[in-house]
Each structure stands twice: as C-alpha cells, then as structure tokens.
Amino acid sequence: MSELLANYWGGRWQTGSGAGTSLFDPVLGTELVRIDATGLDLAEGFDFAREQGGTALRKLTYRERGALLGAIVKVLQANREAYYAISMANSGTVNNDTAVDVDGGIFTLGTYAKLGETLGERRYLLDGELARLGKDPLFQSQHILVPTRGVALFINAFNFPSWGLWEKAGPALISGVPVIIKPASATAWLTQRMVKDVIEAGILPPGALSILCGSSQGLMDQLQPFDVVSFTGSAATAAVIRSHPAVTQSSVRVNIEADSINSAVLLDDSSAENAALDLLIKEVTREMTVKSGQKCTAIRRIFVPDALYERTAATLSARLAKITVGNPRNETVRMGSVVSKEQWQAVQAGLAQLKTQAELLFDGSKQPLVDADPSSCCIAPSLLGARAADAAPLIHDTEVFGPVATLLAYRDTAHVQALVRRGQGSLVTSLYGTDPEALAAMAAELADSHGRVHIITPEVAAIQTGHGNVMPQSLHGGPGRAGGGEELGGIRALNFYHRRSAVQASTNVLKHL
Incomplete structure (x- = not known):
C-alpha cells in the first residue's frame, strides 16, 4: 500500500484515521500516495493557528x-x-x-x-x-x-x-x-x-x-x-x-x-494583419497546450474578423498538428495529460457539448500518443469553429477545462465587443493588432468586464509575459462569472x-x- 501523507495540524504532524484517498499517475495509472484527514480535531487546528x-x-x-x-x-x-x-x-x-x-x-x-x-x-x-x-x-x-x-x-x-x-x-x-x-x-x-x-x-x-x-x-x-x-x-x-x-x-x-471563458481578439487592422495574426496564432497555441489547457486564464474563445476566419482556422490547425502529446517522460513530448480520469471525462463531455453548436476544425485525437496508452488521461488539442458566433450560446457559456478553444468570426468593433461580453465577466482578454490608438480604446472598453487586458503588438512580441501568465505585479481576478475576486x-x-x-x-x- 502507498504512503499515507501526514497533515500539519495544530502544530504537529498527524495522519488521518481512515483508509485514505489514493492519488494516481494520470499517464501510467499507478498509485502514488494516499491522503486522509479523518478524525482530525478541526477546531484545535484553527484555534492553534x-x-x-x-x-x-x-x-x-x-x-x-x-x-x-x-x-x-x-x-x-x-x-x-x-x-x-x-x-x-x-x-x-x-x-x-x-x-x-x-x-x-x-x-x-x-x-x-x-x-x-x-x-x-x-x-x-x-x-x-x-x-x-x-x-x-x-x-x-x-x-x-x-x-x-x-x-x-x-x-x-x-x-x-x-x-x-x-x-x-x-x-x-x-x-x-x-x-x-x-x-x-x-x-x-x-x-x-x-x-x-x-x-x-x-x-x-x-x-x-x-x-x-x-x-x-x-x-x-x-x-x-x-x-x-x-x-x-x-x-x-x-x-x-x-x-x-x-x-x-x-x-x-x-x-x-x-469559471472564466477568456478571449483573444484580433483587431481588424488591415495595415499589418500578417504580423498581428501570427502573434495571435502563437499565443493561442501556447494557451491551448500549456498544462494541457488546465489554466483558469487559458484562451477559450478566439475572435477574428470574418474575412480572416478560414485563414486563421487553417494556420492554427497546422500549428496544433505539430504538438506531440503523451508521456511527459519522453523528451519529444510537448504536452502531457490532464490530472485525472475524472478531468479527462469532463473534457470529453464538454467537448461533445460544444460540438453541438460548432464544427470541429482540428481533431487532435487522430494524432498518435507518444509512449502513452489510449486509456491514459492524455488529451490532444481540439479546435472548434463557429462562424455565426451569435447563434452559438454554449460557446459563450461553457468552459471546457482542457486543450479546447473555439474560433469565432465578427463583423465590426461593436460586434466583437458585444460577443466578448457574453462571457459575463472573465479573468483576462488579450488583444492583437498594430494600431496603438485602437488597441487602447478597445482595452478601455473591455476593462469593465475583465480583471486584466493583455495587449500584444509586434514591438513587445519577444518580451510580453503571456496571455495566461499571472504576474504578481498585476491583478488576478475578474468580475461576474469569474468570481468577483481580486x-x-x-x-x-x-x-x-x-x-x-x-x-x-x-x-x-x-x-x-
């Protein structure tokens, strides 16, 4: 039987009196340790603290x-x-x-x-x-x-x-x-x-x-x-x-x-759409795959001008196809697993729900896993798409806590601002473009419904800290659905x-x- 971890409670190490709950390796399926707090005097611990x-x-x-x-x-x-x-x-x-x-x-x-x-x-x-x-x-x-x-x-x-x-x-x-x-x-x-x-x-x-x-x-x-x-x-x-x-x-x-259904927005800036689009593609790929998408700040909705929808879908799908998924012990693997079978099942259920209102643009499940059994908790990235963003309410209401994001098209600035706000309050939104005035105006407009607005332009591409990376110098939290905390x-x-x-x-x- 695996080790039972002790609790530091009331100024001393104590183990629970129960059998304990086992923690597992989500890739290999092996039991690691057990945890338990049965029988501990809760009042004693709080009073001592x-x-x-x-x-x-x-x-x-x-x-x-x-x-x-x-x-x-x-x-x-x-x-x-x-x-x-x-x-x-x-x-x-x-x-x-x-x-x-x-x-x-x-x-x-x-x-x-x-x-x-x-x-x-x-x-x-x-x-x-x-x-x-x-x-x-x-x-x-x-x-x-x-x-x-x-x-x-x-x-x-x-x-x-x-x-x-x-x-x-x-x-x-x-x-x-x-x-x-x-x-x-x-x-x-x-x-x-x-x-x-x-x-x-x-x-x-x-x-x-x-x-x-x-x-x-x-x-x-x-x-x-x-x-x-x-x-x-x-x-x-x-x-x-x-x-x-x-x-x-x-x-x-x-x-x-x-919960937080965070977004990434590519501004309609035809003067340098290539540079801004490239930045968006790189950031979305990173946010979908870091920690297998298990971040409260990860990008869940991707907004692009309608004219760039197909191009973004194709470029982003090609980039996601290069992500190797499997056993993190293999040096060729770029993305490991979700933390448990429970989370694996939750991602699969959420993905199935979103697919009722969005098409599957990239299906990572067709890619072979590296050094991992199909019964493991490994999940490859999935990119969904809904060109008619107004007619897909589930996309704006459902957070799938894994490597899943949805590409959405918008008509104009007013339209995308309304779509972003359908998230009902988020931890972070990121903006991509080259027009400083337009970016600043968009940031001020969306600040009321976000704890953080992260703006990525070509001049800061190499030094920006990341859409989903929470820095201690900046606020972490968000209004509405995101919890209202700071x-x-x-x-x-x-x-x-x-x-x-x-x-x-x-x-x-x-x-x-």
Missing part, C-alpha cells in the same frame, strides 16, 4: 516577515528537483509546464519577500492622507490598515498545487495572517511536500502555516468573523461557500476565483488580509502613526 501563529506573526514587522518569505524561497529552490518529479508523476506535466507552477510559485513568493523589505519596520500601514474634519486643521482623520486577527483559509484548485499555494500565502504571511491550506485532493502531494519542507526547515512560527489533505467537510464551520477564506474552483462550489452561515451571518471575508496586484493583495479603520484625533496624535 489563530492564537499561536497569528500572535507570533503580528509581533513581527513587514520587513521581518518578508525575510521569512525570503528564507522559504531558498528552501523551495533547494528542493526544486523533487517538486518537478512529483509534478510529472501526479499532474502529468512536461517540465515546461511544471515550471509555470513550481517556478512561478517561487517567483511570486520572492516578489512578496522583496515587498516586505520596502514596507520596512512597521506593523500596520497608512491608507491615504490626513483628512480635515472641520474648519480647524488640528482635528483630522487618518485611515490605517491593520492585520486581521484571524486565519486565512485557502481552498485551492487542482491545476496549480504550487503557485496556487504561494500566490495566496505570500500576501497573507507578509500581512501577519496565519495560513491554513486545503489543496485539491487530486494533486495534493506537491502542496504537502512543499509545506513539509518549509515546516521542517523551522522558518515560520508554530501555527503560521498548516495543511490539511483530504475532505473539506467541516472547514467552513470553523470560521469566525475575523477569518478570511479564499477559494479557487467551480462556480457551483463558490455558491456553496458564499451561502455558508460563516459568510452570511458572521461576515467572513471571501475571495472567489471561479488577488495579487503588488501591494494591493495585502488589502484582503488587513482591516481598514479611521483614526480621528489631533494632528499631534496622528503624527505618531
């Missing part, structure tokens, strides 16, 4: 907490090779895809370590300038941000077991808020191993970082008014979280990242873990803040 972890973290300054993050970065870098091996085995990813998750998580954590240094020897932040409350300037108001006296519960998705942890934990820990992480079961091994390495290094105060691998049942019941919860996953689960009494009655602060964005990420208060006093008192 609040009372021990929170108290210890709040005694430190931002600079001191940033130094702790810097020390964690060194530990993670030292164990990077082991993380790559776990990711390949448990997530079925090729090394380039693992880098997005593992190295991306470490880079993000390092960014917040450096931010702590800039914030200096403070334990709270000033928010804005002094505001006079009357004619006499002696009595004024100063807003401050102080760390919330609770815990941060992270309920994470399966696709980024490393980055999903550290992009949340970095801002929380530097804010002085202890973290409880509940990783998605299917890929929990990597998250658990990273936490284990950090705990064993003795960097953080006891209770500052806890992990529970297994069922999430009962976790929300432990939340108290000053706790926060951040969730990444389906809109259905997000609705359950939002309706929990901890949220509706105790006003627990919630951040949600849910993460990262540099120092903005700290707002979620702080409470704002107005201090009204004489100027002589306020100057000591």
Whole structure:
C-alpha cells in the first residue's frame, strides 16, 4: 500500500484515521500516495493557528516577515528537483509546464519577500492622507490598515498545487495572517511536500502555516468573523461557500476565483494583419497546450474578423498538428495529460457539448500518443469553429477545462465587443493588432468586464509575459462569472488580509502613526 501523507495540524504532524484517498499517475495509472484527514480535531487546528501563529506573526514587522518569505524561497529552490518529479508523476506535466507552477510559485513568493523589505519596520500601514474634519486643521482623520486577527483559509484548485499555494500565502504571511491550506485532493502531494519542507526547515512560527489533505467537510464551520477564506474552483462550489452561515451571518471575508471563458481578439487592422495574426496564432497555441489547457486564464474563445476566419482556422490547425502529446517522460513530448480520469471525462463531455453548436476544425485525437496508452488521461488539442458566433450560446457559456478553444468570426468593433461580453465577466482578454490608438480604446472598453487586458503588438512580441501568465505585479481576478475576486496586484493583495479603520484625533496624535 502507498504512503499515507501526514497533515500539519495544530502544530504537529498527524495522519488521518481512515483508509485514505489514493492519488494516481494520470499517464501510467499507478498509485502514488494516499491522503486522509479523518478524525482530525478541526477546531484545535484553527484555534492553534489563530492564537499561536497569528500572535507570533503580528509581533513581527513587514520587513521581518518578508525575510521569512525570503528564507522559504531558498528552501523551495533547494528542493526544486523533487517538486518537478512529483509534478510529472501526479499532474502529468512536461517540465515546461511544471515550471509555470513550481517556478512561478517561487517567483511570486520572492516578489512578496522583496515587498516586505520596502514596507520596512512597521506593523500596520497608512491608507491615504490626513483628512480635515472641520474648519480647524488640528482635528483630522487618518485611515490605517491593520492585520486581521484571524486565519486565512485557502481552498485551492487542482491545476496549480504550487503557485496556487504561494500566490495566496505570500500576501497573507507578509500581512501577519496565519495560513491554513486545503489543496485539491487530486494533486495534493506537491502542496504537502512543499509545506513539509518549509515546516521542517523551522522558518515560520508554530501555527503560521498548516495543511490539511483530504475532505473539506467541516472547514467552513470553523470560521469566525475575523477569518478570511479564499477559494479557487467551480462556480457551483463558490455558491456553496458564499451561502455558508460563516459568510452570511458572521461576515467572513471571501475571495472567489471561479469559471472564466477568456478571449483573444484580433483587431481588424488591415495595415499589418500578417504580423498581428501570427502573434495571435502563437499565443493561442501556447494557451491551448500549456498544462494541457488546465489554466483558469487559458484562451477559450478566439475572435477574428470574418474575412480572416478560414485563414486563421487553417494556420492554427497546422500549428496544433505539430504538438506531440503523451508521456511527459519522453523528451519529444510537448504536452502531457490532464490530472485525472475524472478531468479527462469532463473534457470529453464538454467537448461533445460544444460540438453541438460548432464544427470541429482540428481533431487532435487522430494524432498518435507518444509512449502513452489510449486509456491514459492524455488529451490532444481540439479546435472548434463557429462562424455565426451569435447563434452559438454554449460557446459563450461553457468552459471546457482542457486543450479546447473555439474560433469565432465578427463583423465590426461593436460586434466583437458585444460577443466578448457574453462571457459575463472573465479573468483576462488579450488583444492583437498594430494600431496603438485602437488597441487602447478597445482595452478601455473591455476593462469593465475583465480583471486584466493583455495587449500584444509586434514591438513587445519577444518580451510580453503571456496571455495566461499571472504576474504578481498585476491583478488576478475578474468580475461576474469569474468570481468577483481580486488577488495579487503588488501591494494591493495585502488589502484582503488587513482591516481598514479611521483614526480621528489631533494632528499631534496622528503624527505618531
């Protein structure tokens, strides 16, 4: 029987009392490890984190907490090779895809370590300038941000077991808020191993970082008014979280990242359509295949002027045909598998649904798998097309979480703006063209329904960071269907873990803040 992973709970390593849930290699089908949290005292773990972890973290300054993050970065870098091996085995990813998750998580954590240094020897932040409350300037108001006296519960998705942890934990820990992480079961091994390495290094105060691998049942019941919860996953689960009494009655602060039907738009710019179209083709190919399309920021809808529909379909299909799919251990393979048979079935079902309203322009399933059995969780890219975009509502409403995207034609600027908005709020849209004025106008027009607008022109083709690559300096989140949440964005990420208060006093008192 495989190893049963331990949970770091209540300041000590504990294993569940149940048989456990097995995690599998999605390519080979072999059992890897087991996870279980049956019988753990949930209240004990939350209390320990609040009372021990929170108290210890709040005694430190931002600079001191940033130094702790810097020390964690060194530990993670030292164990990077082991993380790559776990990711390949448990997530079925090729090394380039693992880098997005593992190295991306470490880079993000390092960014917040450096931010702590800039914030200096403070334990709270000033928010804005002094505001006079009357004619006499002696009595004024100063807003401050102080760390919330609770815990941060992270309920994470399966696709980024490393980055999903550290992009949340970095801002929380530097804010002085202890973290409880509940990783998605299917890929929990990597998250658990990273936490284990950090705990064993003795960097953080006891209770500052806890992990529970297994069922999430009962976790929300432990939340108290000053706790926060951040969730990444389906809109259905997000609705359950939002309706929990901890949220509706105790006003627990919630951040949600849910479904997102992101788009890529080629502007109708005949002056340099070749250059802009080439950039679109390259980016869409990358977004469809990196992590086998299992990214919340991946491109799902591709909008091009009607006159370029056939040309785009042919060029993109030819590029996708060059993608080798199969066992990530084979150096010739460019795209591995989805993380589980459950996800494989979900992609197949979603693809079948979309095909009722779109034609199949490229069928990757006709390509042979490399060193992988057809019974594995490998799925090749599929490009769909719907020239009559208005008559295909499923394309705008259904996110297939895999290597699937749909090409759509539009008539004019007003038409494509309306089509993009049918996504009902997304994490990101990317724009391709050569006219700076037109691109800026389109960005401003679509900003209200997107957390991020990514513009790719020939001048930045070699240095742009990628449609789906979430950078810690920029906002990650989106309105409407995307969940209405906000993460990262540099120092903005700290707002979620702080409470704002107005201090009204004489100027002589306020100057000591």
